[in-house]
Amino acid sequence: MASTKRAGRLAGKSRTLKAGSPALWATASAALAVCAAPGALAQTPSPLGEWQYSAGVPLEKMFEPPEERTNWETRVGAGMTFEPRYDGSSRYHILAGPSLDIRYKDLAFLSTGEGLGVNVLQGDNWRTSIAAVYDLGRRAHDDPQHLNGLGNINPAPEIKLAAEYVISKDFPLTFRTAITRSIGGSNGWIADVGAYMPMPGSSDSFFWFAGPSVSFADSTYMNSWFGVNPAQSAASGLRQYDASAGLKSAGFGITMIWFVNKHWFVTADGAIKRLLGSAAASPVIQTKTNGVCDISLNYQF
Helix, strand or coil: CHHHHHHHHHHCCCCCCCCCCHHHHHHHHHHHCCCCCCCCCECCCCCCCHHHHCCCHHHHHHHCCHHHCCCEEEEEEEEEEEEECCCCCCCEEEEEEEEEEEEECCCEEEECCCEEEEEEEECCCEEEEEEEEEECCECHHHCHHHHCCCCCECCEEEEEEEEEEECCCCCCCEEEEEEEEECCCCCCEEEEEEEEEECCCCCCCEEEEEEEEEEEECHHHHHHHHCECHHHHHHHCCCCECCCCEEEEEEEEEEEEEECCCCEEEEEEEEEEEECHHHHCCCCCCCCEEEEEEEEEEEEC
């Protein structure tokens, strides 16, 4: 693809590109579109910020010349994620899986980061999309010592509405908002608001973004994950607890990419999240703070 060819050309030049260079950020954003964790398609709560699932996508359109774009863009890879077994768990596990990002023009996409969807409205520095994703839920056997008697949160499809906005080329601060509705499973709504920006110290072969995010949820979602009803209390021994709607968590994330050559690149994500509001007071959780890290090896066609 065109941005990959540019990466190859840049690799042979003196490393004098500045952090705000349009060529540099076009190259970075083209690859960052696929750098979400391998399990991101299953949007089970993770300390990753929502913006990390699609980092760089709106910047690619802003900085890459139209004549260098192709109808199809494909990136494939594999990676590993180290993350908590569920929101608020003190136990962690490793997940491994594929990383995939296929895009047709500025219209449709199939991505481990964003799911299966379309951009319904867009401009030069913004877009709105609708996508189908999947939530793996939570099973009691994920942590029998703490979840016994609480039952399962079943896997379920979800619909996600998202919007992104970049301030300008000179100041590429990007905002992303996503609202997700579970169809089954928690049967609730969750909204995430985040922002990220290119960081100083990037070069023609290494790029990194960083930014915060906050999440809100309705009472149905909050009680599915953090509440304890009378039946669950009797079966688990935990006190009854009614979780309320509102602020759920706040976090901060970093996303990085290294170009090995014009086709191969390595990505890594790290994030930390703090549960807030009624989620933080839930008897279901063991810790208010969770972290996550992942790494993947990818190939651009």
